Amino acid sequence: MKNKVLATILFSLLVVPLVQSADNSPRLVVGITVDQLRTDYLEALQHLFGEKGFKRLMREGVVCENLVFDFPNIDKASATATLYTGTTPFFHGIPSERFFNTAFLREEFILNDPSKIGNYTDETFSPERIRTSTLSDEVKIVSGGLGRVYAVAPDAQQSIISAGHAANCAFWINDRNGKWATTTYYRDVPAYVEQFNYVRSLSARIDTLSWTPVYTPDRYTAIPYLTNDFSFKRTFARDGRDKFVQFKTTALVNQEITDVAVEFLDKGLLGRRGVLDMLNVGYTAGVYLNKTIQDYGLELQDTYVRMDRDIARLLDEIDKKVGLANTVVFLTSTGYFKGEAKESPIYNIPSGEFYPRRAVSLLNVYLMALYGQGDWVIGYQNRQIFLNRKLIKERDVDADEMRNRAASFLIQMTGVQDVYTSQRLLLSNGTDRVAAMRNSYYPKLSGDLVLDLCPGWEVVYEDANDTREYVRVNAVPAPCFILAHDVKPVRITSPVRATAIAPTVSRLLRIRSPNGSADAPLPEIQY
Numbered sequence: 001m002k003n004k005v006l007a008t009i010l011f012s013l014l015v016v017p018l019v020q021s022a023d024n025s026p027r028l029v030v031g032i033t034v035d036q037l038r039t040d041y042l043e044a045l046q047h048l049f050g051e052k053g054f055k056r057l058m059r060e061g062v063v064c065e066n067l068v069f070d071f072p073n074i075d076k077a078s079a080t081a082t083l084y085t086g087t088t089p090f091f092h093g094i095p096s097e098r099f100f101n102t103a104f105l106r107e108e109f110i111l112n113d114p115s116k117i118g119n120y121t122d123e124t125f126s127p128e129r130i131r132t133s134t135l136s137d138e139v140k141i142v143s144g145g146l147g148r149v150y151a152v153a154p155d156a157q158q159s160i161i162s163a164g165h166a167a168n169c170a171f172w173i174n175d176r177n178g179k180w181a182t183t184t185y186y187r188d189v190p191a192y193v194e195q196f197n198y199v200r201s202l203s204a205r206i207d208t209l210s211w212t213p214v215y216t217p218d219r220y221t222a223i224p225y226l227t228n229d230f231s232f233k234r235t236f237a238r239d240g241r242d243k244f245v246q247f248k249t250t251a252l253v254n255q256e257i258t259d260v261a262v263e264f265l266d267k268g269l270l271g272r273r274g275v276l277d278m279l280n281v282g283y284t285a286g287v288y289l290n291k292t293i294q295d296y297g298l299e300l301q302d303t304y305v306r307m308d309r310d311i312a313r314l315l316d317e318i319d320k321k322v323g324l325a326n327t328v329v330f331l332t333s334t335g336y337f338k339g340e341a342k343e344s345p346i347y348n349i350p351s352g353e354f355y356p357r358r359a360v361s362l363l364n365v366y367l368m369a370l371y372g373q374g375d376w377v378i379g380y381q382n383r384q385i386f387l388n389r390k391l392i393k394e395r396d397v398d399a400d401e402m403r404n405r406a407a408s409f410l411i412q413m414t415g416v417q418d419v420y421t422s423q424r425l426l427l428s429n430g431t432d433r434v435a436a437m438r439n440s441y442y443p444k445l446s447g448d449l450v451l452d453l454c455p456g457w458e459v460v461y462e463d464a465n466d467t468r469e470y471v472r473v474n475a476v477p478a479p480c481f482i483l484a485h486d487v488k489p490v491r492i493t494s495p496v497r498a499t500a501i502a503p504t505v506s507r508l509l510r511i512r513s514p515n516g517s518a519d520a521p522l523p524e525i526q527y
Contacts, residue, residue, distance in 0.1 A: 026484070026509055027326040028271030029139060029278045030318060031162060033083060033153075034307070035076050037285040037333035039065050039477035044222035045304045048215065053312035057331060061483035062525055064496040068475065069335045071440035072452075073382060077110055077157040078440070079334035079498070080282075084134040084162055086502030086517025088439035093131035097157055099445045100381035102389070107381055110445075111160055119189060120197060121174045121181035127160050128185075129445075132516030134164035135502045136278055141166065142511045143275040148188075148268060152260045153282025154248045156181070162280035169193075170280075171260065173253070178202035178244045180260065192267040196260065206236045206243055211250050213302045220301040225294050232298060234288070249290055251299075251306040254283045258310040262317045271322035276509065281314065283307055287339035294341045325485040328508050332501060333478035342458055342470050351456040354415040356380040366409050371397055383459070384447030385410070403448050410449065418452040425450065484508045488526045496522065 042054060049055050057063070069079060071088055073096065081094035089095040098107045113126035133141075136149050151163035151170040160183070163170035168188035174181040179197045182189060211234040213220070234250060236243040247253060261281045264270055270277040285303055288296040311331070318327050343349040360377050363385065367376040372395070379386040387406070392399050400423055407419040418433075425438045437450060453459065459469040480501060487508065500522055503513040507521040 025276070026328045027274075027276060028318070028322045029135075029276065029328045029505065029509055030314075030330075031084070031135065031278065031280045031505075032283065032311070032314075032329070032331040033080055033158060033162060033280075033334060034283045034285050034331065035158065035334045036287075036337045036339070037283075037479060038337060039333075039479040041222060041285075041300075041304060042479060045301060048219065048301075048305050049308045050312055052315060053308035053310075055308075056312070056315060057329075057481040057483055060489055061329075061481045062487060062489065062522070063491045064480040064482075064522075065477065065491065065493050066475075066495045067333060067335055067478040067480045067498055067501075068495045069498045071436050072473065073440055074334065074336040076155070076334055077161060079336065080158055080161045081130060081134075082498050083332050083334075083501050084136060084164065084514070085130070085132045086135070086499050086514045086519060087132060088499065089442050090439050091132055091516045093129055093442050093445070094161065095440055095442045095446055096382045098381065100379045100384070100386055100447065102378065102386060105378055109157065111157060113183075113185070117184045119182045119184065120177065120179035122176075123156060123174075123181065123183075125156050125160055125183045126185040127163065127165050130161065130165065133514045134161075135505060135514055136162065136164035136280060137166045138506065138511050138514055139276055139278040139509070140164075142509075143277075146273075146275045147277050148270055148273075149278045149280075150264050150268065150270075151280035151282070152257055152264070153280075154253050154257065154284055155282075156183075158282040159280075162282060173202065173244060173248060173256070175242075175245050175248070178206060178247075190264075190268060192263050193260065196263070200259075202244070202247070202256065206247060209247075209252060210235045211252050211299075211302075213298065214305050215302075217298055220298050222301055223293055223297040225297050234299070246289065249284070249286060249288050251303040254303075254307050254310045257281060257283060258314055261314055265317050265321045271318075271326060276511075283310070285333075286337075290338060292341035293339045300339065324483065327483075327485075328505060329481075329483040330501065330505050331479075331481040332498075333476075333480065335476060335478040335498060337476045340470060340472055342468075343456070349456055350454075351458070352415050352454070353458050353460045354413075354453055355460050355462060357462055359410065359413060360385065362413075363406055363409060367402065367406065370405065371395065371402070376402070379447075381447070383451045383453065385449040385451070387448040389448075399448075406449055410451065415454050415457045416451055417454045420450040420452065422446070422448050422450075482508070482525070486527050490524055490526065492522070492524050 075097050077097040081092045085092040101108050111125040116124050116126045149167040151159045153159035156172045159170040159172040169186040171180045288299040360380050364377040378388045403421040410419045425441045453471045455473050457471045461467040500519040503517050504521040506513040
């Protein structure tokens with residue numbers, strides 16, 4: 001009898017600490033990615049923020065002032081994938097939002113998957129091109145599949161990539177009808193999200209919405225560019241062709257995102273079911289209509305002010321429903337900014353225009369002179385040139401020799417700083433610039449030649465929309481915040497690699513890092 005009592009006491013002593021440890025584990029992780037968010041603009045606009053949004057993160061959390069991505073030509077898709085996988089495009093397989101499909105000779109969205117069907121959209125997307133596990137996947141795995149993982153963002157790329165392979169569902173706003181859309185890749189579409197499409201459809205409300213500044217224009221003085229001193233009012237015509245696309249570039253879209261995120265916390269019971277859940281939220285901090293800060297600086301500042309209120313509302317809801325003491329929150333920028341305009345010629349800044357179509361045509365003529373008639377060049381996409389590998393094989397041409405000759409030809413063009421062949425990127429352990437270019441290269445989708453264009457130049461695509469891409473290689477100061485119970489507030493001013501975020505959050509959650517992540521957690525985090 002005494003032995004049984006003693007055994008019971010010993011068992012209790014062993015089990016109680018384990019239970020307490022489990023009770024102290026986070027119940028919810030919330031990942032927030034803010035496209036094009038800048039540290040310098042956050043700092044300059046602090047005086048207009050409340051105490052419960054960005055200031056709360058700055059006051060109570062780990063603040064990284066300078067998040068760096070170790071590859072060029074960052075966009076929303078490649079940045080989000082890097083943050084959630086803890087590795088670069090060379091491994092995770094998402095080098096950009098679009099890729100050149102060599103089979104059909106056309107550009108496609110990187111997540112395009114014709115084997116899937118869209119819900120409330122004719123878009124066909126899936127996360128299958130993400131070639132490593134994500135932080136969201138690891139949350140799902142550690143719970144034995146019981147944890148709920150959802151994502152909501154303005155567009156499909158941001159939402160699906162943050163959701164990952166194993167999530168319950170990912171939602172975005174359809175560009176054509178304003179509905180909350182998803183893909184049949186995911187199987188769990190909560191009724192309360194579908195209810196939004198019936199009861200609170202954006203298409204039914206958009207003609208009643210208008211965007212006006214929170215404060216008078218004289219208070220928006222943070223951006224040092226000449227802007228108009230007048231207020232603004234942005235509306236969305238009910239029969240406008242691109243009204244939802246336009247809406248998604250405004251501050252109001254972040255409020256729509258927050259509404260759905262709060263619904264997940266309320267009706268989805270995230271963080272209140274005894275297992276680790278995850279909610280991924282995507283916001284935008286880009287310039288209105290994807291133009292420049294010189295054109296819409298007032299609107300951009302108001303976007304920051306309104307986003308501060310959305311974040312405050314989201315944090316308050318987390319605290320009420322789950323408790324911030326039981327939650328890990330991380331907020332990151334995507335590390336780039338598209339709102340810079342080309343300088344006026346009156347300032348004599350070296351510049352010029354690069355025309356991809358003309359470059360491709362000239363290169364093909366040059367290669368025909370060397371190798372005979374044929375379409376040796378089949379496409380250009382995202383500063384990459386694609387050679388006709390099928391024709392190269394049929395004619396028994398040395399592919400490496402052709403690439404090297406093509407590179408030697410292209411580098412003579414005005415506006416081209418350097419040209420990297422695929423074999424140079426795959427085999428070289430050269431300079432930091434070569435390593436960075438290699439990080440952005442995914443062999444199964446990327447081109448045979450990668451162009452490094454001169455700063456200050458414009459890429460002119462000669463399409464129906466007269467699309468122009470301004471080349472700047474300067475780093476954008478990008479922030480990251482991590483808020484977790486018992487983690488001491490600290491400000492990190494030295495550069496932090498974006499690939500370190502996923503392993504750092506994994507450590508706070510006490511789970512393994514994504515399988516492509518090689519970075520250690522941030523050493524500055526103290527308990």
